[in-house]
Amino acid sequence: MSLINPEATPSKDLPLRDDIRLLGRLLGDTIREQEGEAVYEIVERIRQSSIRFHRDEDETARRDLETTLNSLSRGRTNQIIRAYSYFSHLANLAEDQHHVRRSRAHAMAGAHAAVAPAPREGTIGRALKLLREAGITQADLQALFAKALVCPVLTAHPTEVRRKSTIDREMEIAQLLAQRDRQHLTPEEKASTEEALRRAILTLWQTSILRRTRLKVIDEVVNGLSYYDYTFFRELPRVYASLEDQLAAIDPAWGNMELPAFLRMGSWIGGDRDGNPFVTADALRQALQLQSKHALGFYLEELHCLGGELSLDGRFVNVSEQVQELAEASPDRSPHRQDEPYRRAISGMYARLAATAQALGHFDVVRHPVVGEAPVYTDAEEFAGDLMTLHVSLVSNGSAALSRGRLRKLRRNVSVFGFHLASLDLRQNSDVHERVVAELFEKANPGTGYKELSEEGRVALLLEELRSPRPLTSPFLDYSAETASELAIVHEAAQAHRRYGQASVPNYVISKAGDPSDVLEVALLLKEAGLLRPREGEMHVNIVPLFETIADLRQCSKVMDALFGLPDYMRLLRSRGQAQEVMLGYSDSNKDGGFLTSGWELYKAEIELIEVFKRHDVGLRLFHGRGGSVGRGGGPSYQAILAQPGGAVQGAIRITEQGEVIAGKYSNPDLGRRNLEILAAATLEASLLHSGQSAPRDEYLQAMEELSDGAFRAYRGLVYETEGFERYFWESTVIGEIANLNIGSRPASRTNSRRIEDLRAIPWVFGWAQCRLMLPGWYGFGSAVNAWLRDHPDSGLALLQEMYREWPFFQALLSNMDMVLAKSNIAIASRYARLVEDKDLRDAIFPRIRQEWEDSIAKLLAITGQQALLDGNPLLARSIRNRFPYLDPLNHLQIELLKRHRAGDADERVVEGIHLSINGIAAGLRNSG
Template structure:
């Protein structure tokens, strides 16, 4: 990224000035002056050192402490909105720089598909190799609804409008009048933003989460994913002299957990699963109808001038369009018929009325494949009379969209906890008279009993038996899943994820439930209609994952199921819980080793492995660059198949802007392509592995000693972070804890990481590394050159350290010390915060020694500049959050204080960007 960011700074100044103008107009000169004084003092504090810094900090604290509650609320809003506006300017700058590289045309930027294809071409890959890869590849980002997205879509809409105006200002030559009008519109949008409530006043429902996620299809996916495919086909044709590159298989598709992930979320019901698929279908079919309408306006070709194919003429006749004005316009008539059939589909499937209404009544499509067949008739006919250029436009993109999205838009996953499955299966077995106490059986007895039951076609459930509410709910959800398969096809709901999978019986129990609703058909050659996907997420589960899967693969019945699924097994690996369980370094190393062992097992069994990476936004939850993360996977573990969760505020930062969205979609595909097909330089050695293993053990000990073995650590955590206040925010339908227990073990990993980000420690992304290196070097006094070599040559180790450096650059001990003061137990505070300070100093010291850098972000000047610019605007928010927490917890718990705290949470999350 170029260091020269003059235009970026101009955008930041412009937006800051407009926000100031709005603040002055709405709240008066006095408030404006106070905000401006606070801003200047915060900047002075960040730029000063020594005595000057102490003086600046004192001035800043006096200014903030002197605010009334009403003034505090306005100041919080001002600095929060500045963080949001700075994000907009930064995103615009990234698009600007990317466009500059593309316009220069010297080379394809790294992370693009053009770059990946050029690398493969230069390495000697053939067009046939690419064809085979695309035929079997499977890449899927999966949107999930986790409670770190604190931004309302009303706010997001205003921000998108501001970004659009900045893009126009940047890319167009404007007359003075146009420039003045644009400035006026910018002011209006910032004013709208200021007057729009930043927080939700009601708890977010699953239905709201579904709608929020669908907005990103409107913003980005529906347009950008088809365009990406078209550009890829053109690139393959150009770089590999491949004339038959059109119609690449739909190897890149979208997935979703929203409405299907019921693990720990009692609000995900059968109705919500049905709502999710219906809303998805309504959105994508409505999009197709709009595209057909526009296509009809474009394809005005006359039969007096061109000769269409017999198939197209037949399609036009079946439209029953009697208008004399279109008598000689076969494409328009054909499209009217196609539109009528799709409108009938929308009405019969979803009860939707279309606008405009269809001209004639036609039968609904039975599937998206029938719709696609009609589009291909249009395409083929256009190419017969020299109109290939017309086929390459909107029709091509629509054709590609149907291949990607079908009538279901995104593949819905179901997820449930293994503990729930065993209770439900136990109840079914007991009521059916098969086993009175399934839960009392050991693992071998459970597996034997389930195997026998799975060979029988007899159902266990009966409409004449009264079951518990939980069992009824689980069966109802599975019945809806079966109905989704019947209507939309198996690709609409192809996956079932099992949380806390720890045994063969956990997999077989899902088979029993699937059999109850017809998603598993027993017999000599059983047919399983869904992928059963175990999720391994704790350190102990990850250590045991290959043993569990080996037992499953050796089970004749389970192996038959895999054959019915194309000899493919998907396995999900959890980054969040493994990190909370064992710390950053250990979690990443255990995950890396798990991938290697699973890959070796699947290769030996001739099973195609697909890994599903449960990554979050924060580095402690597997965050960081997806492109770098995929390139750093264990060699051979990707092999063209990867799914990855996109969570929380990361969805917004990646996909709310179409250009950013396209870049992120491409980077996933490019990294997977390179990791699968580029020559692998396997630099991993026994020395490297032994070093990381030893480092991991030391880091694990240090992390567990602090988090799980320090008496009253949970008390300290809850006192010094806003975890309780985060749990009150209306930012997700899922509870923050799996139970009412205050234990760290029962807290969900997402609010765990989010809370540390708020107090500027981001501890899950680095704690334990410094102690680990210190201990290892004590055992290996001459070991530093080896660690430097590992950083230089081994992508896995380099990526871990790169992410850790980014997290530490956002960490601020001075700010964190203010939060530590919220712990009233002086001895506990001194003990724990002292350990954190010592560990951070050690970690930075050893990181600098290993990377041989003078600064944490010496190799990332753009990111360093971004963080440096943001800190002065985050400092006041942190200070005010601490003061507000003190007041709130002391009993001044009125609504305005609560609102102010929640606004600081929002502003800090926006400023840090990947803290959730």
């Protein structure tokens, strides 16, 4: 069974076709062997009918599909769903390997060509080339690196339901594909590799792809830690090494200069309690401990291997006095190593690190014998200092090459991960802070009436309390469970600072921030835990307001302006390097105002923030709350960073990595390194090449304002102002079934209501993706452009075409919409619409959606000049086109199962089938949640 259409394939993509055919054949063989020829024939029949239906909504194909699907038994249905789901997952692996293959082919072409080809977009090589051509000096770069921070932040918002067991098998398949690709195999070796692939696929088929129980917070932490083993421990040092070596090759003045640890990892897993009652102080403590344990366990293993490698004999090489001192201080007295100072020094370091791990409660990470007792390291910097001692000695005594291997990587790991691994953010909703602070004031001084105060009154009261060194809380008072829990969180954060250092919990994010008092309330809670010291004017945690609705985005610059106008807050901010982080929410702003308006309001908010921060002489660091899908701010990271307004990226950027995007980007180490490199390269370019670029032309800004107004009216008119739309959404999508899926510890809605306003952005976007409408990624665009052209009949289209050619923001906006519309399927969406029981409601809404879909595609093509969607990205176009015959049947099967389930069929196999189809469709679409 083929996984790819037999159309003409460009020669460079032939290996992709071959890989997909190989995996498809092996999976087809597995299905035949395990389930029988009859199941395989049904899979083929459904695929052929699906192709006919997809091509032109062929009614005969629809009837054939319905006849076939309705005749399937419950057990047989799930077999078919599993088959198509695995086709999607295997196609993803083949495509990932092809991306790696093309990157390697480009690199090898440069190595063998007389004239090296230009570095590829998004690489460090290209970024450095552009900087050099622009006249950026070494001093400019050093100044940037000294303050830079590039931080992908992993979050526990999974929209995939796969278990780690299946991900591990998929990684095995990916490694076998890479092995076939990179080695010249003998016939025997080739057969052996194919047999290993066959075993891995058989294991996948015989392993449950779904979780039987809902994940707990700690399960999410453990899953997140897997990506350090897959990618971050190994590949982050390679990114740094590549950057340092390329700088030295360009300019000898860089010499052996080492860059500060500007590229770091962040996490929300275990600290994000906005709407998640399971994130408690105990969960935070466990998350931090698991992170630290993971880091120290890795260091101990690497240190042990390093000791095995550095067998240098002191009789043959010179050794620095500092290394001799480490060797003498070591409890290692083995006569076999008396002339091996590096090994003795490393044995002592291992003993100290093992003692440190024990002191932090990591009792099972020491896997090798410890030579004797040794004092603990006070912090990661002290351990890094000992590693530096080894490095300096090797470099100074003719062994510099030895310092560039495992030691270099370990030193970089320690500088990046410390003893805490990843910076864990706290997050909570401002409504919770308001209730907690109100209770604290009322308990301390009954009659304060904090909630009834004006904003000015709240600010005055909060500032007065923040100036006082005495605590507001008392051990002799009883507090509500909510208040006690919030206080326990900040006290646990303070404990983390003492155990792992301030980098362990450096940020506190405030959801639904709308006033200066929202920030000051958190400052008050930090003060209660000793994380803010009034007399010294010190604040040990960054307070990060998150602006996420359209109204909040429009007000955020005024809020920050008022906050910076408070001398007390500015005094605290100076202790944070006179820099302030602001988080912008893509998901909720999209759900609130639609794709076009969300993108435009985010862009305008950044421009206004840049001006406010400049006026107050405060450094701006933006934290982009992007999801996996375009409807939640997703899309290519490189283009997204460069599309920011000039001055928005001041050497520092943090970006959330959510849902299936984490696995897609970071489970494959080669792709993981590529994605980390993209973040670093884009930040360099945006900071040094685009920081002073002029604002877009007034005509562009005015056009976007009018387009946004039109899109906003169309989107709000459908989603929030159409009677019965809420019911239409719940009945025409799998949102109800998603809410019951074991995809994470967080509930799907913030409350028990079914209101769109209360629904989280992830299931909102995910529901539309499953029914193949992708509505949050495009709705309103067609109406907006139609209105614009009516108002500007002479030159309106020409201006939009010019904006697309000249303005990176508009290019990125339309490019992302292009991808989303290409993945949509109005024919399949029409079948989901038939799930709505009220025919009048269905007939009132779906034709509007269809018309907007058609208008949006037509206007997108007119502006971009394309003849069809994704004309400018043929590889992605082929990928999507090749997936449809295997993706579409999952939708049709899901619809039939939804009908049965909603008709009262209580068979657990029906629910399981729905959940399997959700997984398969998400895999086929890739960036859907």
